[in-house]
Amino acid sequence: MNRNRHQETTEITELILDAAAKARAEIGVVGKQAATGKSAKWPIDCTIGPGLEGAIACESKVGYVNGGAGLLSYRGYDIFELCAYSTYEEVSYLLLHGHLPTAEALRDYEQKLANYRHMNQTLRLLMSFPVEKMNAMAALRMGTIFMRQEFTSLDHEEAKPDLLDAISADEDSIAMETKPSGERRAIYEFKKKKSRKKSKKSNRDDANGLEACYHLIAGVPTITAAIARLRQGMMPYEPLNELSHAGNIFYMLNGRRPTPIEERVLDVALILHADHGMNASTFASMVVASTMSDIYFSVGSGIAALNGPLHGGANERVLHTIREVGSPENAGAWVKDSLAKNEKIPGFGHRVYKTYDPRARILGPLAKFQCSGCTDEIQNLISTAEKVEQEVINSLAQEKKIFPNVDYYSGVVYTRLGIDPAMFTPLFAVSRVAGWTARVLEYIQKNRIFRPRALYTGAFNREFVAIDER
Ligand code: ACO
Secondary structure (H helix, E strand, O other), X not given: OOOXXXXXXXXXXXXXXXXXXXXXXXXXXXXXXXXXXXXXXXXXXXXXXXXXXXXXXXXXXXXXXXXXXXXXXXXXXXXXXXXXXOOHHHHHHHHHHOOOOXXXXXXXXXXXXXXXXXXXXXXXXHHOOOHHHOOHHHHHHHHHHHHHHHOHHHHOXXXXXXXXXXXXXXXXXXXXXXXXXXXXXXXXXXXXXXXXXXXXXXXXXXXXXXXXXXXXXXXXXXXXXXXXXXXXXXXXXXOOOOOOHHHHHHHHHHOOOOOHHHHHHHHHHHHHOOOEOEOHHHHHHHHHHHOOOOXXXXXXXXXXXXXXXXXXXXXXXXXXXXXXXXXXXXXXXXXXXXXHOOOXXXXXXXXXXXXXXXXXXXXXXXXXXXXXXXXXXXXXXXXXXXXXXXXXXXXXXXXXXXXXXXXXXXXXXXHHOOOOHXXXXXXXXXXXXXXXXXXXXXXXXOOOOOOOOOOOOOOOOOOOOOHXXX
């Protein structure tokens, strides 16, 4: 790996390496992750809570999250190393292919992304709708689905899935048995199936193969930037082929080329958001893919899931919160008051991390770096954020294991890059599309339709009462 490629932004590399050293000092094992990698032996016995907490839905080699220790890696590479030495282009290639690209493979991939970034047909279709009046995530979802029409044969008969590949969704036909209601444990059995006949190469391969993933990784940013422009009543910018992925996103959003620092900061933020285990939006994408729908619909459902404030929508609210707190002096009283009202403070807590989120370990110092030497207003924003963090950690870290998550500082980072808060969650999707597509591609190799059950707690044997007697 060429470690000099970030030579114009060595401050950022150092800041990331410092964050890694701090993490290592606190948890001791960054880069030395627990040995996993063995194929599981089904059935797996696990404890399941509401929201499928604890359930194991599949095996994956894409990424690893250890919430107890605060570790995150993609395809075996530690997140700190990837942020310090890599680029989003390389990381998205890594997620999809399972290995880092050679220089030649990277050039080819970058060329494909450059070609796919131009999506005039899709943008024309998008612009025939009142995008400026729509929720940005709704518009992004719509635009992503419009990208299907660039592979125009998707709805043709010969492009439809081979039925031999489809598995019945009928509950009784699924080799899964739960113990009687009230039990906390369930046995999941995924019977080894006879190897299914491989569908013949068809147009569908284009829609569920690597090309469609490249198309989505390149195209979702173009749609996002177009939405940002249309919301301001302006026409989208054409991507510039000579710019990097992050450079293009910055350019299409702001109408000027980024400085090396701006480009690198955005690139690091993209790497940090690219994949994260079986989070809600990834699971949503995989559920849709498992029905043998195509990858555009899958990514569309990931976007829909990401929209919620418990998932990707938190960073916009973090910024409102910090502005509402107003100054570091108010932080203590504000946090105390929120907790007394039983409110959840946006940007804190995580279903998986019960320690400091490694992504926040990088985004926090990045935000501080971007704010240094800025106006009093911006310095106040970052000081207030840091003080709120300290107060929340003092109140909740020990007892409830609540720490800042990825969303806590990303809003400040994006604001410093001139990005409108309404576009924060779409920007999350721009990055996560790599994780969604990588996991979908992996899963459909051994597809089995997702079909959990509900524990029925309703009534039985109720007698129907005619409407005039109710
Ligand atoms: N502020 C204050 N208290 C919190 C917070 C918070 N942000 N998050 C959790 N808690 C408390 C809960 O009140 C609960 O306390 P209790 O046991 O006394 O009832 C306890 O911690 C456990 O919380 P749960 O909501 O059960 O944790 P869960 O794992 O289900 O939720 C979630 C995780 C949704 C992220 C939650 O922490 C939250 O709502 N955070 C704020 C929103 C946010 O930042 N979302 C972004 C997450 S990162 C991402 O998706 C990219």
